[in-house]
Amino acid sequence: MLWKTILIALREIRRNVLRSFLTVLGIVIGVAAVITMVTIGGGATVQVRQQIASMGNNLLMMSPGKRLGPGQSTGSIPFKENDADAIAKEISSIAAVAPVSSQSIMAIFGNQNWTTQVTGTDNHFLKATNRSVKAGRQFSDSELRSGAAVCIIGETVRKKLFGGQGTLGEKIRLQKLSCDVIGLLEEKGQSTMGMDQDDLVVIPLSTFHRRISGNQDVGLIQISVQQGSSTEKAQSDIRRLMRERRHLSASDDDNFNVMDMKEITKMLTGTTQLLTALLSAVAAVSLLVGGIGIMNIMLVSVTERTREIGVRLAIGALENDVLTQFLVEAVVLSSLGGLVGIALATAASFVVARLMQVPYIFNPGINLLSFIFSAAIGVIFGFFPARRAARLDPIDALRHE
Amino acid sequence: MNTGQHLIEFRGVTKVYGERHASMQALRGIDLHIVEGEFVAIMGPSGSGKSTCMNILGCLDTPTSGTYLFRDVDVGQLTRNQRALLRRYYQGFVFQGYNLLNRTSAIENVELPLIYRGAPAHERHEQALRALNTVGLKGWESHTPGELSGGQQQRVAIARAIVTEPAVLLADEPTGNLDTARSREIMELLNSLNIKEGITIIMITHEPDMAAYAKRIIHFRDGLVETDEQNGRTK
Ligand SMILES: Nc1ncnc2c1ncn2[C@@H]1O[C@H](COP(=O)(O)OP(=O)(O)OP(=O)(O)O)[C@@H](O)[C@H]1O
Numbered sequence: 001m002l003w004k005t006i007l008i009a010l011r012e013i014r015r016n017v018l019r020s021f022l023t024v025l026g027i028v029i030g031v032a033a034v035i036t037m038v039t040i041g042g043g044a045t046v047q048v049r050q051q052i053a054s055m056g057n058n059l060l061m062m063s064p065g066k067r068l069g070p071g072q073s074t075g076s077i078p079f080k081e082n083d084a085d086a087i088a089k090e091i092s093s094i095a096a097v098a099p100v101s102s103q104s105i106m107a108i109f110g111n112q113n114w115t116t117q118v119t120g121t122d123n124h125f126l127k128a129t130n131r132s133v134k135a136g137r138q139f140s141d142s143e144l145r146s147g148a149a150v151c152i153i154g155e156t157v158r159k160k161l162f163g164g165q166g167t168l169g170e171k172i173r174l175q176k177l178s179c180d181v182i183g184l185l186e187e188k189g190q191s192t193m194g195m196d197q198d199d200l201v202v203i204p205l206s207t208f209h210r211r212i213s214g215n216q217d218v219g220l221i222q223i224s225v226q227q228g229s230s231t232e233k234a235q236s237d238i239r240r241l242m243r244e245r246r247h248l249s250a251s252d253d254d255n256f257n258v259m260d261m262k263e264i265t266k267m268l269t270g271t272t273q274l275l276t277a278l279l280s281a282v283a284a285v286s287l288l289v290g291g292i293g294i295m296n297i298m299l300v301s302v303t304e305r306t307r308e309i310g311v312r313l314a315i316g317a318l319e320n321d322v323l324t325q326f327l328v329e330a331v332v333l334s335s336l337g338g339l340v341g342i343a344l345a346t347a348a349s350f351v352v353a354r355l356m357q358v359p360y361i362f363n364p365g366i367n368l369l370s371f372i373f374s375a376a377i378g379v380i381f382g383f384f385p386a387r388r389a390a391r392l393d394p395i396d397a398l399r400h401e
Numbered sequence: 402m403n404t405g406q407h408l409i410e411f412r413g414v415t416k417v418y419g420e421r422h423a424s425m426q427a428l429r430g431i432d433l434h435i436v437e438g439e440f441v442a443i444m445g446p447s448g449s450g451k452s453t454c455m456n457i458l459g460c461l462d463t464p465t466s467g468t469y470l471f472r473d474v475d476v477g478q479l480t481r482n483q484r485a486l487l488r489r490y491y492q493g494f495v496f497q498g499y500n501l502l503n504r505t506s507a508i509e510n511v512e513l514p515l516i517y518r519g520a521p522a523h524e525r526h527e528q529a530l531r532a533l534n535t536v537g538l539k540g541w542e543s544h545t546p547g548e549l550s551g552g553q554q555q556r557v558a559i560a561r562a563i564v565t566e567p568a569v570l571l572a573d574e575p576t577g578n579l580d581t582a583r584s585r586e587i588m589e590l591l592n593s594l595n596i597k598e599g600i601t602i603i604m605i606t607h608e609p610d611m612a613a614y615a616k617r618i619i620h621f622r623d624g625l626v627e628t629d630e631q632n633g634r635t636k
């Protein structure tokens with residue numbers, strides 16, 4: 001008998017193609033929207049974490065100027081090379097300190113050119129920014145001292161200037177400076193802030209001072225803290241030292257700013273998580289709207305269905321036969337909608353993840369949740385009106401209008 | 402068949418529609434006694450309570466007061482499911498308004514009561530074909546109600562009621578939409594079901610010509626039985 005009821009239910013679904021299609025469509029859209037949003041949001045959060053982990057969470061960055069954003073550069077006296085030396089000497093928990101000066105310059109090789117960030121620094125830069133040289137070598141001490149025309153280039157610059165050709169030993173031109181490529185940096189990948197971390201050319205700081213900036217200023221100091229040491233402690237130690245070196249009195253504000261990657265991590269993941277929550281809320285609303293759509297279709301067809309129930313009861317169906325039929329119909333339609341929705345969401349998440357360059361991470365929880373939710377909607381709105389009708393006297397069901 | 406046994410008994414059955422001042426007393430106390438094998442025609446003016454009485458007979462509606470015995474079983478004491486089973490196994494009902502399932506082929510409509518009886522598919526199909534053939538709808542099996550005329554729909558409804566070979570066939574104006582020739586065919590059919598299969602038939606009709614096929618004619622007026630007599634000139 002159950003099998004017969006299932007057959008009846010399937011037959012009714014097939015007979016009412018439009019009604020069935022609309023019911024399924026509501027669920028499909030709702031389920032697909034929720035799953036896609038949550039999956040993409042989850043992927044974005046994971047990506048931000050990965051990127052920040054790749055930058056290293058033991059890194060500090062000190063820039064001149066007050067904390068109040070980049071526009072506010074009042075009284076931003078630049079650093080000097082010996083500031084970096086002092087930090088390295090005075091503060092014990094420091095792993096590496098690198099003075100950094102940089103400028104945007106067009107690099108030329110043959111008939112290729114590419115405007116990039118030319119960074120003057122020393123070998124500590126690698127450790128202080130969690131980088132390594134993947135081919136070639138670092139600067140030698142004599143190159144650093146004498147300001148030799150040598151450079152280590154990032155992967156993006158290599159691609160733009162050399163394409164598939166060999167790189168080491170070639171000469172590239174930076175303004176009037178023609179320098180030998182002695183090394184190639186390991187890629188770090190795209191940064192979250194939209195900056196390409198592999199788009200740079202590293203030259204010795206002394207070379208930068210003499211041949212490019214023409215002064216002895218250091219724009220930025222990169223610091224990495226020893227693993228296991230507190231970055232907060234290092235941060236406050238550096239602050240104290242720098243206030244002293246810059247002769248700030250107790251009433252003066254800092255005219256420099258030590259930033260902690262952990263803070264940035266928190267801020268950025270917080271933003272993506274908030275965004276994910278917002279998108280999920282929007283998606284949940286669309287699931288709800290889908291549910292209301294289903295409810296509407298069910299309610300519109302309730303008159304016809306009530307009469308159908310009346311006919312079935314009149315020719316000898318038990319209340320349970322009718323209920324089972326409607327339950328099966330509701331469950332089949334909702335499950336179908338749920339499954340199509342999941343399939344659609346998987347495809348959509350995959351494509352969107354590709355386009356947005358975030359990792360695709362299958363989230364079983366949300367798939368299950370939205371599936372159950374869609375099934376519940378179908379059952380509630382398909383089954384309960386039917387149950388009400390099945391409890392009427394057959395003649396009242398038949399007279400329903 | 403156990404012809405002559407009690408089949409149906411009404412004792413003071415009343416039916417009131419609506420509440421208080423808006424109420425309408427459709428049946429005012431019907432006493433009725435029908436034995437197995439009878440062929441009864443119910444006649445009477447419009448609004449006299451014929452359909453109301455028929456719906457109660459078919460266990461589709463419940464009386465406001467009074468007792469309904471079906472084969473000496475008090476229907477008023479049965480549960481909903483027991484009444485459904487009574488409809489399923491003993492009664493065939495032809496509605497005044499057909500009540501076929503929309504977008505459902507004639508044959509599927511006729512098969513429906515057999516499905517609930519649990520008949521195997523091939524048997525179901527055969528019996529439904531035979532019933533449709535009997536009402537003269539051979540070749541119309543796959544048409545849906547929307548593709549059939551009123552008279553054809555009425556005949557599908559009759560086929561659906563007789564396909565189970567019920568103990569009693571309750572027909573509310575089964576020839577209401579048919580021309581005289583068709584009506585006579587249907588009456589001949591009912592007559593032969595009554596005589597050959599021993600099916601008890603209770604039928605509402607407005608036409609004396611059709612009532613003439615019955616062995617007994619009951620006249621309703623204002624919710625009461627006015628006359629109840631054997632048909633002297635049975636065809
Ligand atoms: N569901 C209902 N609610 C209220 N009143 C009803 C209802 N059904 C029938 N009636 C009333 O009960 C009375 C009897 O109706 P019924 O349908 O039994 O008449 P009938 O003899 O079958 O008439 P007809 O020959 O026109 O089919 C009528 O006055 C009708 O208005």
Ligand SMILES: [Mg+2]
Pocket residue numbers: 451452453497573
């Ligand atoms: Mg009537």
